[in-house]
Each structure stands twice: as C-alpha cells, then as structure tokens.
Amino acid sequence: MLPLKDINKSLTTPHVNRLILVANIIIFTLFWLSSQNILLDQKFAENMWGTNNSPGVFVMVPDEIIHGQRLFTLFTSMFMHANWLHLFGNMLFLYVFGDNIEDAFGHVGYLVFYIISGLAAALAYIVSILLVPAIGDLAAGLVGASGAISGVLGAYIVLYPKTRIISLVFYVILPVPAIIFLGVWFILQWFYGFFDMSGGVAYWAHIGGFIAGMILASTFGLKRKKARESRLRL
Secondary structure, eight states: OEEEEESOOOSSOOHHHHHHHHHHHHHHHHHHHHHTTSSSOHHHHHHHHBOSSSBOTTOBOHHHHHTTOOTTHHHHGGGOOSSHHHHHHHHHHHHHHHHHHHHHHOHHHHHHHHHHHHHHHHHHHHHHHHHOGGGOOTTSOBOOSHHHHHHHHHHHHHHOTTOEEEEEETTEEEEEEHHHHHHHHHHHHHHHHHHSTTSSSOHHHHHHHHHHHHHHIIIIIHHHHHHHHHHHTO
16 A cells, blocks of 8 residues: 555644655755766765675674664665665655644644654664664664654654544545555564565564654653644644
8 A cells, every 4th residue: 555645634834744855855865866877976975884794984883782873864864865766665654644743743742752752763673683683783774764654654643543544445436434445554563573684675664763752752642732722732
C-alpha cells in the first residue's frame, strides 16, 4: 500500500514538517549534484556520504556510537538518503502523516518528538544487531529519515486511528482506515525484520521508531491534541 493523502485537515500550518521536508530534499540534491560533478565535486559527496569501503563524515556507524564516537551522526544521518527512491518514499510518508502530528504536538513539540523518535530508532537498530548479529553489520553506515518518520506513523495510529488514508492498493485507489494501513505496515516491518536479515534495510529502526512514537503520543500527544483542538476551536 502506498499513501497518497489523508482525509484529516490540520488546524495549523505545519511549518516544521515543511522545513524538515525541504531540508531532506536540499541535502540529498546537494549530494546528487556533487556526485555527478555538477556542483562542487564527487570528492565532496564521498567525504560526506562515504564510499563502499568507508562511511562519510555525517553517516551513523553503530560501532562508533557504541564506543561514544561521532555521536552527532545520530542526528545528521536522519537527513541523509541513499538514492532518489529512498528519499521519495520517506518524504511521501512524512508529507501525508507529519502535518497532523505537528498539529497535535505543536511546532516546537513536534521537532522534539521527531528527533527523539529518530534517536530511539537508531538505538533500537544498534541493540538489535548486538542481540542478533545477522541483522546487520556494526561497521556499516546507516542513513535515512525512516526511523524518525516511523515515529510519526506510530503517533498517527494512536492519535488518528479512524482517519481515512487515500491509498494505492494493487493499482486501485481506496480509502483505508489509518489503524489498518499503519497496522499492516508495522506488521510487515516485523516480518521483514525477522525474515529479511541483512537485507540492507534497517527494519528494526522502523520498529523502534514506531514504538517510540506510540509511547510519546500516548504519554503526551493525546492530552496536547485535545487541549490544542479545544483552544483553536473557541
């Protein structure tokens, strides 16, 4: 299933979500242009993103995090992507679901929520490798916003479970309740996490981010959502 839009109008303008979207797109575009020697040069791209043999400056490497090295990459890696398809998939989900989570948490609260979800996702991935080494390589770099965005999805299923998601399902466009759409998505992450080990996708980061998002939404989001809606509708 691919989300196209949700039938859930925000009460506020999602400034932070838009800034995150733009930041991710600009950063990857800069990488791609430099990798093609159009802007800056390929050496710049290799320094920032790395090569097959060596992760770049801003890429998160689990083994380094375990040893307290380059901890800033836990944050910077959230804004980096491997290719255009990776970027498109993540930004589509963030565009569809992120505005309503920002609506519930508020602008500053949403930014804090997003970062915490991303950090939780990265740590969940590292722990998963320590427990089951076949899941991944501690020395391999990790990039992508999908861990933080998984937190957004986890919050959405808590805050807006009945909202209809206009989705592309096997070439047919259907309205699917969020609890079904996101529930199926989450189950698939568990399935791939167990049966697609070392497949190049950090499924356990998705799982960790999703659970973190659910916890944050249940603990803080529901109360903030109700208070915000009451205040804005007065």
